[in-house]
Amino acid sequence: MEKFTVLRAIAAPLLRENVDTDIIIRIDRLVGAGRRSELGRYAFEAWRFTADGGEDPGFVLNREPYRRAGILLALDNFACGSSREGAVWALQQRGLRAVLAPSFGDIFFNNCFQNGVLPVALPATTVLAIARQVEADPEHNQVTVDLLRQVVIAPDGAETGFAIDGLRRRKLIDGLDDIGLSLQHEAEIAAFQARDRAERPWLWAVEQR
Amino acid sequence: MSGLALFDKIWRAHVAADLGDGYALLHVDRHLLHDLGGGRAVMDIEEKGYRLRNPGLTFATPDHTISSAPGRAGTTATAGRLLDDLRRLAREHGVRLFDVGEPGQGIVHVIGPELGLSLPGALIVCGDSHTCTHGGMGALAFGIGSSEVTHVLATQCLVQRRPKRMRVRFEGARRAGVTPKDMILYLIGRIGAAGGTGHAVEYAGEAVRALDVEGRLTLCNLSIELGAKIGMVAPDDTTFDYLAGRKFAPGGALWERALAAWRRLPSDDDAVFDREERIDTAAIAPQVTWGTSPEQVIAAGERIPDPAAMTDPGKRRAAEAALDYMGLSPGAPIAGTRIDVVFIGSCTNSRLSDLRAAAAVARRGRVAPHVRAWVVPGSESVKRQAEAEGLDRIFRAAGFDWREPGCSMCVAANGETVAPGQRSVSTSNRNFVGRQGPGARTHLASPALAAASALAGAIADPGALGG
Numbered sequence: 001m002e003k004f005t006v007l008r009a010i011a012a013p014l015l016r017e018n019v020d021t022d023i024i025i026r027i028d029r030l031v032g033a034g035r036r037s038e039l040g041r042y043a044f045e046a047w048r049f050t051a052d053g054g055e056d057p058g059f060v061l062n063r064e065p066y067r068r069a070g071i072l073l074a075l076d077n078f079a080c081g082s083s084r085e086g087a088v089w090a091l092q093q094r095g096l097r098a099v100l101a102p103s104f105g106d107i108f109f110n111n112c113f114q115n116g117v118l119p120v121a122l123p124a125t126t127v128l129a130i131a132r133q134v135e136a137d138p139e140h141n142q143v144t145v146d147l148l149r150q151v152v153i154a155p156d157g158a159e160t161g162f163a164i165d166g167l168r169r170r171k172l173i174d175g176l177d178d179i180g181l182s183l184q185h186e187a188e189i190a191a192f193q194a195r196d197r198a199e200r201p202w203l204w205a206v207e208q209r
Numbered sequence: 210m211s212g213l214a215l216f217d218k219i220w221r222a223h224v225a226a227d228l229g230d231g232y233a234l235l236h237v238d239r240h241l242l243h244d245l246g247g248g249r250a251v252m253d254i255e256e257k258g259y260r261l262r263n264p265g266l267t268f269a270t271p272d273h274t275i276s277s278a279p280g281r282a283g284t285t286a287t288a289g290r291l292l293d294d295l296r297r298l299a300r301e302h303g304v305r306l307f308d309v310g311e312p313g314q315g316i317v318h319v320i321g322p323e324l325g326l327s328l329p330g331a332l333i334v335c336g337d338s339h340t341c342t343h344g345g346m347g348a349l350a351f352g353i354g355s356s357e358v359t360h361v362l363a364t365q366c367l368v369q370r371r372p373k374r375m376r377v378r379f380e381g382a383r384r385a386g387v388t389p390k391d392m393i394l395y396l397i398g399r400i401g402a403a404g405g406t407g408h409a410v411e412y413a414g415e416a417v418r419a420l421d422v423e424g425r426l427t428l429c430n431l432s433i434e435l436g437a438k439i440g441m442v443a444p445d446d447t448t449f450d451y452l453a454g455r456k457f458a459p460g461g462a463l464w465e466r467a468l469a470a471w472r473r474l475p476s477d478d479d480a481v482f483d484r485e486e487r488i489d490t491a492a493i494a495p496q497v498t499w500g501t502s503p504e505q506v507i508a509a510g511e512r513i514p515d516p517a518a519m520t521d522p523g524k525r526r527a528a529e530a531a532l533d534y535m536g537l538s539p540g541a542p543i544a545g546t547r548i549d550v551v552f553i554g555s556c557t558n559s560r561l562s563d564l565r566a567a568a569a570v571a572r573r574g575r576v577a578p579h580v581r582a583w584v585v586p587g588s589e590s591v592k593r594q595a596e597a598e599g600l601d602r603i604f605r606a607a608g609f610d611w612r613e614p615g616c617s618m619c620v621a622a623n624g625e626t627v628a629p630g631q632r633s634v635s636t637s638n639r640n641f642v643g644r645q646g647p648g649a650r651t652h653l654a655s656p657a658l659a660a661a662s663a664l665a666g667a668i669a670d671p672g673a674l675g676g
Binding site for chain 1: 222225226228229230231232234236238245257259262263265266273274287288290291326328330331336337338351352353354355356357359360363364365366368369370372402403406407433434436437438456457459463464466467470502504523524526527530620621622624629639641642643644647648
């Protein structure tokens with residue numbers, strides 16, 4: 001997994017609530033999809049393209065310098081809805097490595113940490129304040145997300161701390177794979193299963209059918 | 210010390226290792242796989258050199274990408290390949306597959322309860338956000354991403370952070386004509402699509418206790434549309450009566466032992482929740498969505514909201530964009546809005562009770578000539594039972610298409626879509642932009658309202674349709 005430590009990048013304001021994972025990536029782009037690297041061009045396609053297939057210049061990610069954004073600014077409940085991990089892959093393939101929003105869809109939030117993408121929960125007022133500064137000069141008013149110090153640095157230098165639990169922070173910084181870590185608990189898993197088979201045998205009877 | 214909630218009891222019973230910081234390595238009792246991600250997950254496992262730790266606890270069925278056309282005509286080459294992947298998974302890795310045409314095939318969230326796989330107190334996961342549906346059985350069930358699916362296959366466990374607990378009490382009784390779908394849409398309208406974010410939601414109260422199991426599954430199904438990946442209802446005699454004798458439910462002495470444990474699951478009287486909501490159930494009327502988020506919902510007798518009257522700027526902008534996409538005018542009554550498509554199906558509303566409710570309306574008339582109306586049963590078993598009752602004949606006689614079980618037009622992953630600009634009334638769960646196909650305009654509602662709208666050719670409250 002790609003490591004995440006400190007990211008300084010152009011930030012794109014997509015100031016909408018309840019942006020769902022269907023709009024981030026359409027399901028038919030994921031059915032039997034080959035490589036993840038192909039998904040970037042489909043990110044937000046219902047918003048990026050007009051009916052005739054041309055780019056909608058009004059959509060933020062179609063405009064310079066936001067096309068080169070590494071950070072997305074959004075409002076409440078970002079990436080709600082479907083569990084499709086393709087939503088994270090599509091953002092990642094567009095070059096977006098961090099999302100700053102007041103809240104996130106629970107499943108998307110988990111999926112980010114499996115892919116080296118950092119979702120940061122910040123108060124709406126902070127996100128809006130950062131967006132205002134960015135919009136004044138998006139090329140130069142870049143935003144820094146520092147996972148080592150657990151701060152977001154606005155273009156004017158104002159720092160806002162954010163909470164992240166130790167486990168997730170460590171995994172991102174070291175680029176660690178969840179499965180490898182969990183397999184280190186094999187003895188505990190085996191002990192749990194042995195005990196559970198005795199205590200709740202009705203849950204295990206399906207193995208015999 | 211305060212008592213424990215249903216959620217706490219199931220969570221505690223599944224901690225294989227405490228990882229600190231509120232994290233636990235949780236044991237998974239049931240892992241459900243479907244055609245959209247199942248085969249790929251196994252390839253992932255094989256590439257990395259892991260083995261399936263407990264294939265006997267893993268169950269698979271095709272639902273997302275298979276055609277719902279009679280005889281499965283219209284199955285694409287890609288869908289065929291995905292189905293072959295699932296078959297290989299069964300053959301080479303020992304996972305139980307419910308294949309096309311077999312009893313047991315169907316939408317994963319319909320077959321789990323139906324087969325007796327989804328048990329009270331069990332921890333159930335699937336790579337699909339509507340896994341919260343199984344919470345209606347008194348299980349702890351939630352959707353996971355592809356990486357997590359691979360993790361469960363390799364370890365039979367999952368790393369999760371403990372969510373907060375929320376209880377929603379539906380006080381009082383439902384009015385006639387009000388369905389579980391209306392209850393949950395009303396709740397989402399009240400507290401918002403982010404109202405449950407970060408929480409495991411327990412639905413309680415008189416109106417929930419009065420629901421049959423299928424109604425509880427519908428209620429829990431839309432938890433994710435409330436922002437909560439977990440929704441649950443405490444198991445009771447209604448649950449146990451439903452489960453007894455089902456194919457994979459325990460039998461004999463094991464049943465008695467399970468029953469004794471299940472009776473201890475409901476939340477203690479002094480259980481503490483991080484958040485509590487109360488809903489006056491008698492205030493709920495049949496609901497229909499007008500926008501592109503499930504929180505944009507009103508009663509079928511109401512007028513489309515005016516964004517100009519909204520004080521929250523975020524909500525106002527969202528409403529303006531939604532009305533533009535939906536092609537609706539503020540202030541107009543939503544009833545009477547002309548429609549093109551009706552879809553009765555999905556993991557929300559495709560069970561026998563849903564089809565009975567729709568058929569009771571369908572027998573009163575004919576589908577309007579300009580409307581394409583589909584009924585897609587949730588599973589092969591639902592389809593066969595419905596046919597044994599003659600529901601298929603009622604639907605066909607009224608002009609509905611009677612189709613093969615699967616997810617179909619809810620998620621449009623199989624090529625079955627609503628055409629751009631067309632308007633559908635759908636019993637599914639998401640009215641997002643493009644959900645039923647690029648440019649599709651979706652109104653979510655109950656099976657009865659969907660059927661009434663098919664006959665009227667426009668959004669219609671079944672209560673207002675007349676005998």
